[in-house]
Amino acid sequence: MALSxxxxxxGFSPAAAKExxxxxxxxxxxxxxxxxxxxxKLTGKSASTICVEDDGLVIGDSNVSSMYTNEGGVxxxxxxxxxVNVVNQGNNxxxxxxxxxxxxxxxxxxxxxxxxRVEKGFFRLGAEMQISFGWRGYTxxxxxxxxxxxxxxxxxxxxxxxxxxxxxxxxxAAGLFAQETAGGETTVESLGLPEGIAPEETTFSxxxxxxxxxxxxxxxxxxxxxxxxKDLKDNQVRYRSYKDxxxxxxxxxxxxxxxxxxxxxxxxFGDDATVLYTSLGSxxxxxxxxxxxxxxxxxxxxxxxxxSESKLGPPELTDIGSANPFRTVLPVGKAGVxxxxxxxxxxxxxxxxSPKLSSTYNKSLxxxxxxxxxxxxxxxxxxxxxxxxxKGVKSPPKTAEFLSKLFSIIEEDTGGVVxxxxxxxSVDVDAHNFVPExxxxxxxxxxxxxxxxxxxxxxxxxxTFKVLGQASITRNVSLASDFDTDLLIKASQKSIKEGSSNMxxxxxxxxxxxxxxxxxxxxxxxxxxQHIEDRKADIGENGWSxxxxxTLTSLIQKYMMQNAHNIPSGAYAEIPMMLKLGxxxxxxxxxxxxxxxxxxxxxxxxxxxxxxxxxxxxxxxxDGQGDWTTTYxxxxxxx
Numbered sequence: 001m002a003l004s005x006x007x008x009x010x011g012f013s014p015a016a017a018k019e020x021x022x023x024x025x026x027x028x029x030x031x032x033x034x035x036x037x038x039x040x041k042l043t044g045k046s047a048s049t050i051c052v053e054d055d056g057l058v059i060g061d062s063n064v065s066s067m068y069t070n071e072g073g074v075x076x077x078x079x080x081x082x083x084v085n086v087v088n089q090g091n092n093x094x095x096x097x098x099x100x101x102x103x104x105x106x107x108x109x110x111x112x113x114x115x116x117r118v119e120k121g122f123f124r125l126g127a128e129m130q131i132s133f134g135w136r137g138y139t140x141x142x143x144x145x146x147x148x149x150x151x152x153x154x155x156x157x158x159x160x161x162x163x164x165x166x167x168x169x170x171x172x173a174a175g176l177f178a179q180e181t182a183g184g185e186t187t188v189e190s191l192g193l194p195e196g197i198a199p200e201e202t203t204f205s206x207x208x209x210x211x212x213x214x215x216x217x218x219x220x221x222x223x224x225x226x227x228x229x230k231d232l233k234d235n236q237v238r239y240r241s242y243k244d245x246x247x248x249x250x251x252x253x254x255x256x257x258x259x260x261x262x263x264x265x266x267x268x269f270g271d272d273a274t275v276l277y278t279s280l281g282s283x284x285x286x287x288x289x290x291x292x293x294x295x296x297x298x299x300x301x302x303x304x305x306x307x308s309e310s311k312l313g314p315p316e317l318t319d320i321g322s323a324n325p326f327r328t329v330l331p332v333g334k335a336g337v338x339x340x341x342x343x344x345x346x347x348x349x350x351x352x353x354s355p356k357l358s359s360t361y362n363k364s365l366x367x368x369x370x371x372x373x374x375x376x377x378x379x380x381x382x383x384x385x386x387x388x389x390x391k392g393v394k395s396p397p398k399t400a401e402f403l404s405k406l407f408s409i410i411e412e413d414t415g416g417v418v419x420x421x422x423x424x425x426s427v428d429v430d431a432h433n434f435v436p437e438x439x440x441x442x443x444x445x446x447x448x449x450x451x452x453x454x455x456x457x458x459x460x461x462x463x464t465f466k467v468l469g470q471a472s473i474t475r476n477v478s479l480a481s482d483f484d485t486d487l488l489i490k491a492s493q494k495s496i497k498e499g500s501s502n503m504x505x506x507x508x509x510x511x512x513x514x515x516x517x518x519x520x521x522x523x524x525x526x527x528x529x530q531h532i533e534d535r536k537a538d539i540g541e542n543g544w545s546x547x548x549x550x551t552l553t554s555l556i557q558k559y560m561m562q563n564a565h566n567i568p569s570g571a572y573a574e575i576p577m578m579l580k581l582g583x584x585x586x587x588x589x590x591x592x593x594x595x596x597x598x599x600x601x602x603x604x605x606x607x608x609x610x611x612x613x614x615x616x617x618x619x620x621x622x623d624g625q626g627d628w629t630t631t632y633x634x635x636x637x638x639x
Contacts, residue, residue: 011460012597016142016590020463023586024471036587036628037061038084038133040105040122047150048126057117059107060132078114082106082165086131086147086620088172088593101172103131103149107624109156109164122168127151129170133622135587142590145620148172181396182287182380182403183207192243196222206384206396207286208377211245215276215373218242219249237329237370245282248370250275252325252544275326278376280406281367284446287399320532320559322413323552326544327375330414331368366420366446369410379405413549415556421449462596462612465583475629476584477599479606483578501561527559579606579636581613587620587628597634612637 023030039060046052060081084105109115121127129151134144149170156166185204197217198205205213216222218240237250251274322328383397383405400422407420422444466472495501535552583599596612605611617633 009458009460010592010595012463012595013142013590013592015140016588017463019140019142019588019590020465020473020585023473024466028470031586034138034586035136035626036133036622037136037626038081038131038622038624038628040081040084040107041130041132042121043128043130043148045128046124046126047128048124050125050127052124052127053120055117055121057114057121059105059118059122078110079118080108080110081622081624082108083624084131084133084620084622088618101147101149103129103147103170104167105131105170106165106167109166110162112162115156115164118164118166122151122166123154125152129168133587133620133628135628142588145589180399182399184396186210188213191217193217194220199223206380206394208373208380211278211282211286212276212373212377214242214245215247215278218247219276245285246279246368247282247373248277248279248329250277250325250329250370273326276373277329277370278373279367280369280371280410281364283371283376283403283406284367320414320417320556321536323415323556324413324544324549325539327372328410328413329370330418331365331370366448369418371406371409375409376406379409412553415553416560417556419449420446422446459612460596462598464598464600465585467599467601473585474583474599475586476582476631477601478582479602480580481578482580487578525558527555527562529559531555532559579613581606581634581636582631583634584629584631587622587630589620589630591615591618591630591632593618596637597632606636610638 037060039058041056041058041060042052042054044052044054057079059079084103086101086103088101109118122129127150129149131147131149132145138144149172151168151170153169154167156164158164183206185206188198188202188205188210191198191205191210191213193213194217198213219238237248239246239248241247321330380397380402381394383401384394385397403422411419465474465477467474467477489495490501492501532552532555535548535555539548539552581597581599581602583597593616594614596614598607598613600607606613613634614637615632615634617631619631619633621629621631
């Protein structure tokens with residue numbers, strides 16, 4: 001997987017390593033001389049429509065000359081910054097969806113005039129705040145940082161002397177993406193549909209209603225008609241484009257009796273079922289064109305010039321395809337996987353009738369994944385909520401939730417081979433030490449996060465922190481397990497032999513006898529690629545059923561589990577993240593998320609060459625008195 005090198009296998013920053021080594025060689029006196037500054041100020045911009053008044057007030061130590069004022073004849077400081085925490089640890093702790101910064105700042109205001117200034121700026125929902133920090137006197141990139149965030153919570157408590165103890169919370173622009181909605185309604189007339197495609201009484205349509213109408217227009221299916229005029233051959237796909245959006249139609253054997261429900265929708269006649277699809281890339285296209293963000297929202301990790309992108313798995317796994325072609329169809333796989341070997345009726349994505357690729361999004365393997373339009377429409381409508389105060393009126397679903405549901409369907413239908421995620425494109429602000437341009441602050445990257453071993457990917461060298469001696473720069477180290485009863489069951493010999501667990505790597509790490517017996521599946525449980533292809537051929541010839549789909553999904557999952565540790569690789573297999581290591585040091589920026597580290601005084605087994613601890617959380621803490629610490633939380637990864 002090409003992206004495993006850039007997303008999951010980044011090296012430790014050479015500049016940060018150089019600086020940490022320099023600190024380790026400094027005399028002890030240096031530790032008492034260093035001083036960290038941090039300043040909070042408004043940019044005058046807002047993520048909301050609420051007015052923000054920015055009169056240049058700075059909270060921190062940059063406005064030393066005007067830090068005091070008189071109130072009632074008493075000389076008082078204006079503002080004292082007490083603490084700031086800057087944390088990025090992902091969405092709900094997910095190691096694949098990190099880079100969402102959250103800032104928690106506390107400061108004390110001593111007079112009402114200054115408090116009025118604070119309220120007009122820092123106590124306004126959506127106010128954009130710039131946080132600048134670093135070691136005073138040290139100008140190298142890893143010794144300073146700047147972050148932008150939008151305030152979403154604030155408050156104060158008043159003390160006996162009349163001072164105000166204030167708190168503001170803010171999050172990065174990427175964090176606000178969770179509140180974006182997946183388009184609203186549009187006029188049917190604006191779609192420019194040919195006559196007879198839409199019912200006459202239809203005036204407005206939502207996102208997926210629009211896609212259904214455009215798909216019918218692409219294939220000339222008029223209102224009330226069920227199939228295109230030209231017959232399709234079984235198991236062959238046909239592509240059409242409409243308004244630069246890509247659509248496809250596929251004729252499959254009709255599912256078994258009782259299976260033609262909301263789970264697999266299409267247009268059924270006789271023994272065949274004709275299904276309309278749209279591409280995932282087209283959905284991204286639509287969301288980009290309707291977003292309020294001028295630069296669009298989505299970017300699929302893909303370079304059309306070099307064809308280098310996030311692949312959908314190792315070479316053999318790309319032959320797996322989907323366990324339910326009525327819901328999802330992958331643009332990879334052997335021709336004929338849903339028909340008899342050597343037969344003429346095949347699903348062939350690289351035939352002379354290849355699709356018209358109208359955009360970069362649709363040229364990507366990820367973007368070319370096909371989704372049943374009815375399935376997508378059900379996901380969309382199922383997430384719609386009632387608009388406040390308007391009974392019966394539906395509000396559009398949140399974009400992140402909508403895409404997450406689609407990604408779950410794709411993951412289920414591929415047995416986990418394709419696990420799509422979204423993250424901010426301007427990742428690792430901490431590592432690159434820059435503030436992204438306004439048009440790029442919410443630019444989102446789509447990638448396949450299935451961490452399957454890949455041949456030829458070199459593991460980076462971890463940075464080793466020393467605990468003892470003059471060269472030590474660590475303040476604190478902790479290690480804790482994160483096991484549960486389910487993990488105990490997965491580590492059993494029975495689960496590993498059955499291929500229902502990917503814990504073979506853990507067994508190899510901790511075992512020193514009987515390893516082969518532990519990780520070798522029983523002969524009657526070994527899954528081969530031929531077993532998968534036979535099941536798919538059965539679906540192509542005899543029709544789909546929920547039982548067939550479930551069996552095929554299970555076979556794919558077991559095939560991945562049983563072969564993960566046998567693939568020669570320098571990359572990491574996707575394994576449970578079992579042990580969490582934390583280390584606190586003097587503040588530094590420039591270290592990338594997922595970079596590997598080690599501690600020199602760890603028990604020998606954890607300094608094994610097959611183990612690294614990857615950074616999954618970065619926290620910067622400032623006490624307002626010149627101290628700055630950085631804490632890395634990590635998870636253990638087995639190569």
